[in-house]
Amino acid sequence: xxxxxxxxxxxxxVVYLAICFGVGVWAMxxxxxxxxxxxxxxxxxxxxxxxxxxxSVMSGFGFVGGPGLVYESGSSSLWMVFVATxxxxxAFMLTxxxxxxxxxxxDVLTLxxxxxxxxxxxAPALAMSVAMILGVLGYLGTQxxxxxxVLKAVLGVELIAALAIGLGVLAxxxxxxxxxxxxxxxxxxxxxxxxxxIAVLLRCLEVGGGMAxxxxxxxTMDPEYIGPWGSRGDLAALxxxxxxxxxxxxxxxxxxKLMMLKDIRQLKWSALATGASxxxxxxxxxxxxxxxxxxxxxxxxPALENPDLAAPQFLLHYTPELLAGIVFAGLLAAIMSTADxxxxxxxxxxxxxxxxxxxxxxxxxxxxxxxxxxGALLLLSAVFALYMENLIALLGTFGxxxxxxxxxxxxxxxMNWKRATGEAxxxxxxxxxxxxxxxxxxxxxxxxxxxxxxxxxAVALLVSTSVFVLVSVATPRRDLSADMDALLDL
Amino acid sequence: xxxxxxxxGGAVASLAALAAGxxxxxxxxxxxxxxxxxxxxxxxxxxxxxxxxxxxxxxxAYGAAFCVLLALCFRLHDPAGPLTTIGGFPAGTxxxxxxxxxxxxxxxxxxxxxxxxxxxxxxxxxEFLKRFSKK
Numbered sequence: 029x030x031x032x033x034x035x036x037x038x039x040x041x042v043v044y045l046a047i048c049f050g051v052g053v054w055a056m057x058x059x060x061x062x063x064x065x066x067x068x069x070x071x072x073x074x075x076x077x078x079x080x081x082x083x084s085v086m087s088g089f090g091f092v093g094g095p096g097l098v099y100e101s102g103s104s105s106l107w108m109v110f111v112a113t114x115x116x117x118x119a120f121m122l123t124x125x126x127x128x129x130x131x132x133x134x135d136v137l138t139l140x141x142x143x144x145x146x147x148x149x150x151a152p153a154l155a156m157s158v159a160m161i162l163g164v165l166g167y168l169g170t171q172x173x174x175x176x177x178v179l180k181a182v183l184g185v186e187l188i189a190a191l192a193i194g195l196g197v198l199a200x201x202x203x204x205x206x207x208x209x210x211x212x213x214x215x216x217x218x219x220x221x222x223x224x225x226i227a228v229l230l231r232c233l234e235v236g237g238g239m240a241x242x243x244x245x246x247x248t249m250d251p252e253y254i255g256p257w258g259s260r261g262d263l264a265a266l267x268x269x270x271x272x273x274x275x276x277x278x279x280x281x282x283x284x285k286l287m288m289l290k291d292i293r294q295l296k297w298s299a300l301a302t303g304a305s306x307x308x309x310x311x312x313x314x315x316x317x318x319x320x321x322x323x324x325x326x327x328x329x330p331a332l333e334n335p336d337l338a339a340p341q342f343l344l345h346y347t348p349e350l351l352a353g354i355v356f357a358g359l360l361a362a363i364m365s366t367a368d369x370x371x372x373x374x375x376x377x378x379x380x381x382x383x384x385x386x387x388x389x390x391x392x393x394x395x396x397x398x399x400x401x402x403g404a405l406l407l408l409s410a411v412f413a414l415y416m417e418n419l420i421a422l423l424g425t426f427g428x429x430x431x432x433x434x435x436x437x438x439x440x441x442x443m444n445w446k447r448a449t450g451e452a453x454x455x456x457x458x459x460x461x462x463x464x465x466x467x468x469x470x471x472x473x474x475x476x477x478x479x480x481x482x483x484x485x486a487v488a489l490l491v492s493t494s495v496f497v498l499v500s501v502a503t504p505r506r507d508l509s510a511d512m513d514a515l516l517d518l
Numbered sequence: 519x520x521x522x523x524x525x526x527g528g529a530v531a532s533l534a535a536l537a538a539g540x541x542x543x544x545x546x547x548x549x550x551x552x553x554x555x556x557x558x559x560x561x562x563x564x565x566x567x568x569x570x571x572x573x574x575x576x577x578x579a580y581g582a583a584f585c586v587l588l589a590l591c592f593r594l595h596d597p598a599g600p601l602t603t604i605g606g607f608p609a610g611t612x613x614x615x616x617x618x619x620x621x622x623x624x625x626x627x628x629x630x631x632x633x634x635x636x637x638x639x640x641x642x643x644x645e646f647l648k649r650f651s652k653k
Binding site for chain 1: 558561605
């Protein structure tokens with residue numbers, strides 16, 4: 029990543045870090061129990077819900093990798109983000125009402141806890157916890173690496189120093205304030221990102237001479253690039269549509285937020301607002317990628333060594349300093365908001381879900397151990413990021429697909445279908461983890477088992493959904509407890 | 519709530535989509551993905567006694583419109599021909615930007631409009647919490 033060399037950009041980023049620190053101090057006073065630490069005391073309103081959801085889903089990948097993908101292959105990746113208008117409402121339809129009501133009737137604070145309550149027994153919750161930890165480590169590692177890379181570029185310091193600063197702030201607010209700090213920094217981060225996305229899109233159109241001129245330049249270069257499927261082709265684009273359109277309902281950092289809502293009736297218009305807001309963020313994803321490719325094609329900018337440089341190069345060369353500073357802060361915000369969500373989910377799995385699944389009760393002094401686990405996970409992912417970059421890249425790639433394939437059947441369908449069984453839940457989660465891992469590793473080693481373009485995560489999602497339904501109808505029906513039976517009838 | 523027929527429909531759509539994907543049939547994969555989205559939405563929205571026919575018909579209309587727009591993406595994209603734009607984008611791409619993306623808003627609107635009457639009527643919520651709330 030190029031170095032910022034701008035006092036204004038540095039000031040914006042430092043101010044952002046200071047605000048995160050301040051929110052951490054404020055949130056620490058509001059966090060006195062595990063319910064506060066994991067579910068923000070079920071106290072958030074609809075605006076916080078919408079902002080926290082979109083800012084945690086739009087990770088650093090959205091601000092750096094997304095524009096890079098558009099720069100590299102045109103319209104293909106637009107099928108990942110423009111489907112959010114329906115994918116996030118579908119997530120609300122499938123999980124919102126029942127997950128939120130479950131919190132009222134059971135001692136459930138996490139997704140594996142919800143799975144345990146739904147299916148009974150210990151195996152389903154344990155399987156979900158293991159899938160969560162694998163996905164969390166991958167996501168966290170990539171976010172940690174991104175925090176270090178961005179701060180290194182902005183502050184002009186070594187990677188170790190950049191990691192120490194960024195992770196220090198993240199550690200403070202996520203350890204001290206748990207998810208309370210997470211969602212309220214997300215609120216600030218979401219507003220920042222929305223404003224930045226609109227401003228940057230307008231700048232992209234101005235630099236490119238308007239959308240029609242951009243399309244004309246890119247059509248002349250390669251009609252497939254700016255056509256509906258992009259350079260990667262229709263199979264890639266539409267398998268991404270499937271994976272991201274349906275898989276959004278299986279992202280734990282998004283649907284866990286629904287359990288935090290103060291008043292369940294505030295779900296009503298939040299689904300619409302979340303989908304629509306996310307698409308505004310997608311404008312930045314699309315705008316920068318297309319604008320940079322146009323500039324390079326016209327010879328107005330040298331070709332990029334790496335597609336991921338599209339966003340930083342555009343910001344540093346084609347936007348006013350203040351806007352660049354705000355977007356760099358927004359970029360850091362996107363990365364940190366995703367990281368804090370995953371830290372919280374990982375800590376929950378280690379301190380609460382796995383102990384409950386194995387020995388039937390959580391650890392004593394749970395809040396203390398939550399804080400210890402949050403710090404330990406952050407440290408572990410920093411070590412992974414520094415010394416095991418290949419493993420992180422692999423886990424990061426399979427994170428979304430694994431969560432989608434593991435959670436869509438077992439939680440999204442299972443919470444709406446009485447006939448679903450615990451055996452089916454364990455089988456589909458196991459299939460999702462193994463299939464994602466095997467297909468991803470074989471593709472990385474030059475032995476792809478799938479046709480070119482077909483997304484690994486989409487295949488895993490389709491297989492795990494089929495396995496879940498078929499195993500459910502093939503295994504004995506279990507009587508549900510009275511509260512679960514009534515919940516599924518609501 | 520007996521959602522077994524819808525769940526089985528989802529499994530059939532999944533297997534068919536898998537076959538389409540492995541055979542490299544992108545249009546079929548896209549259409550079956552839309553079918554899965556509609557079936558999942560139906561599973562999430564259906565409730566005993568309160569689900570209205572108009573809600574289910576709206577979902578089906580949504581799926582049909584989505585399929586038409588997908589087909590138009592294929593139909594309007596002619597890389598060998600001259601550039602035809604709609605709102606600044608090539609015609610095929612415009613179906614995603616100005617068609618499929620805004621159409622998705624319909625599901626959010628449907629959720630909001632049916633929330634009080636079908637998804638979670640207030641009296642049912644109160645009755646449930648009165649019986650089972652841990653407080």
